[in-house]
Amino acid sequence: MKRILVVGGGLIGARHVGAVRAHKGCALAGLVDPDPDCMNDGSVTRFADMADAPDNVDGVIIATPTHLHSAHGIYAASRGWHMLIEKPVAGDMAGALAVQQAVEKAEVQSLVGHHRRYHKRVARLKELLAGDIIGEVVTVSLIWAMRKPDDYFMGNWRTAGGSPVMINLVHDIDILRHVVGEITQTIALPGRALRGTDRLESGAVALGFENGATGTISFADTAPSPWGFEAGTGENPNIGTTGQDMMWITGTKGAVSFPSMTLWRGSDWSEPAVPENLSQSDDVTVPLDSQLDHFLDVMEGRARPLIDVADAARTLSVALDIEEQLTTAPGVKRYA
Structure with missing residues (x-):
């Protein structure tokens, strides 16, 4: 069972939380969101910051606003977490390059949430x-x-x-x-x-x-x-x-x-x-479910990312x- 942390509890983050909780191959390690009113029904372990999350996280789904993707991706790499970053991969090309360098240095896998590829x-x-x-x-x-x-x-x-x-x-x-x-x-x-x-x-x-x-x-x-x-x-x-x-x-x-x-x-x-x-x-x-299946396969080394940070950066550039x-x-x- 892979332990998945979701960062960001907005519209798409809530859908990721639901997908992870429903999947038989992984478990929800928690939700990171600084808003105490976000998904506060007590059913999800909450953290105000990524730094508060435990070390036994295998992968992270980053569903925060675009301008935060780069910083959150770099931090996830520093913790050794494989990552699925929502699209676009970053707010600018410099941010995308920084995430790519962090991923390569940490030798973790990256996937970017252009989930339509899974239809x-x-x-x-x-x-x-x-x-x-x-x-x-x-x-x-x-x-x-x-x-x-x-x-x-x-x-x-x-x-x-x-x-x-x-x-x-x-x-x-x-x-x-x-x-x-x-x-x-x-x-x-x-x-x-x-x-x-x-x-x-x-x-x-x-x-x-x-x-x-x-x-x-x-x-x-x-x-x-x-x-x-x-x-x-x-x-x-x-x-x-x-x-x-x-x-x-x-x-x-x-x-x-x-x-x-x-x-x-x-x-x-x-x-x-x-x-x-x-x-x-x-x-x-349901493409988010298929994407999560693929993310687990990528983390286990059973598949190559359908779209990683480098590939998504080309979409971002356009x-x-x-x-x-x-x-x-x-x-x-x-x-x-």
Whole structure:
């Protein structure tokens, strides 16, 4: 039984606590959170600081605000704890590099919580694209749009730093890297601020991939819609499920839409493309549970990390570049 410590008792931290407590292969060593009112029902051993945790911890799940990830990851490495750090891996590239150096020095394993990689349909989409079923990828289009409740931003770190790029779009960027290929170019355009603050709320991004494909992302946290990974897959209990596709990939032999896994084949524009449903009955999974399974395997040396700190740092780099463009709008040509 691996003893797992969860650091951070917010929305995602609470889900990790539940996953660890329900898993037969590990035990909850406790929850670290300085807020005494956080999960204070007496059912969880509480620590105000990571330094208060006992030495018999095998692994730690770091689910604190992004700007704390680096310091908490470095401390976990100093204690010899294997770690699963929530995404993004750090608030900046310097922080990501510092965690990577600490992990290597301590010779502990690292995993980063881009949990969408554990969806069975994501794995099958990656296999499908690698298997040439739609030929060479030409374009990809992705939408993430929902209206977050106003109280999501009130009285917490998201008030000023709750950018949907670093909270939400970083997941989509990672999935595109994972299934399509490395991103080599980005051009971003910000949308309007509708909540009366300077916080980034919406925008559009154009992408260039190493393999020559191009892509677009449209995103907003101010617009209710049926399109988004969480809504389409039903993976987040806090977000309503619609089952609608939110990503469309075209290739030289066909196209596929996700998450329905609808394959479209056709060879000539004079004939309509023919759909084929590739979904399977076992496609419904709880990715946090699968991620925890993998974390235990990684700690035991039975598996290599699906995404470690170094890999996640590449996703972070793309997200940071996009956010910088969205907040400074360099090179944007305006028309009268």
